[in-house]
Amino acid sequence: MTQIVDVRLRRILDSRGNGTVEADVLTESGGFGRGAAPSGASTGEHEAIELAPEEAIAAARERAVPRLVDEVYAGDQRSVDAALHAADGTDDFSEIGANSAVAISMAAAKAGADMLGAPLYQHLGGAFRGENFPIPLGNVVGGGEHAADATDIQEFLSAPVGAPSVTDAVFANAAVHGEIHDILAERSIPAGKGDEGAWAPSVDDEEAFEIVAEATETVSGEVGFEIGFGLDVAAAEMYDEEDEEYVYSDRTRSTEEQIDYIAELVSEYDLVYVEDPLDENDFEAFADLTEKVGEQTLICGDDLFVTNTERLSQGIEQGSANSILIKPNQIGTLTDAFDAIELATRNGIEPVVSHRSGETEDTTIAHLAVATDAPFIKTGAAGGERTAKLNELIRIAEDAL
Numbered sequence: 001m002t003q004i005v006d007v008r009l010r011r012i013l014d015s016r017g018n019g020t021v022e023a024d025v026l027t028e029s030g031g032f033g034r035g036a037a038p039s040g041a042s043t044g045e046h047e048a049i050e051l052a053p054e055e056a057i058a059a060a061r062e063r064a065v066p067r068l069v070d071e072v073y074a075g076d077q078r079s080v081d082a083a084l085h086a087a088d089g090t091d092d093f094s095e096i097g098a099n100s101a102v103a104i105s106m107a108a109a110k111a112g113a114d115m116l117g118a119p120l121y122q123h124l125g126g127a128f129r130g131e132n133f134p135i136p137l138g139n140v141v142g143g144g145e146h147a148a149d150a151t152d153i154q155e156f157l158s159a160p161v162g163a164p165s166v167t168d169a170v171f172a173n174a175a176v177h178g179e180i181h182d183i184l185a186e187r188s189i190p191a192g193k194g195d196e197g198a199w200a201p202s203v204d205d206e207e208a209f210e211i212v213a214e215a216t217e218t219v220s221g222e223v224g225f226e227i228g229f230g231l232d233v234a235a236a237e238m239y240d241e242e243d244e245e246y247v248y249s250d251r252t253r254s255t256e257e258q259i260d261y262i263a264e265l266v267s268e269y270d271l272v273y274v275e276d277p278l279d280e281n282d283f284e285a286f287a288d289l290t291e292k293v294g295e296q297t298l299i300c301g302d303d304l305f306v307t308n309t310e311r312l313s314q315g316i317e318q319g320s321a322n323s324i325l326i327k328p329n330q331i332g333t334l335t336d337a338f339d340a341i342e343l344a345t346r347n348g349i350e351p352v353v354s355h356r357s358g359e360t361e362d363t364t365i366a367h368l369a370v371a372t373d374a375p376f377i378k379t380g381a382a383g384g385e386r387t388a389k390l391n392e393l394i395r396i397a398e399d400a401l
């Protein structure tokens with residue numbers, strides 16, 4: 001019933017106005033699924049390879065489509081993703097592009113769900129998925145690779161950890177985003193937005209901490225539940241490999257100083273989450289920091305792990321982190337993303353399902369987070385390609401009751 005009979009690929013726009021790959025998968029009995037690849041700006045060195053969309057589409061048409069059409073069932077996700085790996089033949093999707101692979105993988109999952117008449121989260125998670133909903137981490141102030149002349153730290157993330165429901169949490173993050181707009185106006189600080197819709201004011205990190213702490217406290221008082229905040233430092237982007245130091249606008253920090261700095265920030269601001277506080281190849285420094293503050297906060301590996309089970313296994317062995325970011329396009333298929341989540345969960349590592357800075361209206365990650373019972377999802381606070389996922393979470397929560 002779910003045998004794939006057609007795969008169509010096209011180039012569409014992403015939220016940065018760049019081209020990306022969209023896939024349609026059709027099945028024998030009329031099932032239909034559509035998936036679109038996101039794209040990173042602060043990409044990890046060890047991610048699967050994104051090709052130019054035209055190149056990825058041509059390669060996938062030649063190598064992957066013949067292995068899928070009349071060969072594989074869309075309802076059997078592991079077979080779909082195994083066919084994509086076989087078609088590519090490398091370990092980083094450098095032949096067909098991780099952008100083609102992830103678009104097809106997500107489209108096939110949706111076609112499978114369509115045929116079964118189940119919502120995607122149900123198809124992926126099955127009857128025994130958990131009953132929890134992810135807490136959304138909302139990017140409210142940012143800079144780094146996502147905005148010029150703004151903060152050194154890439155993302156300041158509102159974290160409504162006390163929200164009674166996913167809907168309350170989504171609206172709380174939007175309120176924090178709005179409150180920050182007001183604070184910036186009061187201080188006469190002009191602010192455009194970065195790639196993910198976060199405010200990108202020309203302030204130093206210290207002032208950004210002050211503003212985000214004030215905004216989360218104010219909104220928390222208004223809504224009556226706890227809203228903390230966290231960071232994506234994206235430290236690999238500021239690490240100078242030759243001089244072995246972290247380069248900030250106003251100073252540099254050695255690895256030891258960076259560890260101490262982050263530990264101080266965790267205590268001072270009660271941070272609930274810190275992503276990529278250190279360089280993407282420094283499993284050891286990550287372990288030192290996790291040893292120091294892992295009881296108080298989540299130390300999350302994004303560029304460190306790149307959703308890759310081999311790198312995650314090394315991190316587990318060395319105690320490098322207690323959380324992992326999950327980005328399906330970093331590894332190329334939903335199966336690989338699921339395997340990373342499963343390995344993490346089995347080892348007490350909290351998975352955070354995540355968008356990319358370049359996004360589309362695709363909502364697969366909202367379903368993936370619910371299907372896998374992930375405790376967090378990072379998918380922005382405002383902006384159409386971000387609210388696509390947040391609004392889908394609200395619908396899923398209503399549907400799942």
Ligand SMILES: C=C(OP(=O)(O)O)C(=O)O
Nearest residue numbers: 040041042043355356357
């Ligand atoms: C979402 C992120 O940014 P990008 O997609 O640019 O890697 C991130 O670093 O977590």
Ligand SMILES: [Mg+2]
Nearest residue numbers: 232275276302
């Ligand atoms: Mg990151």
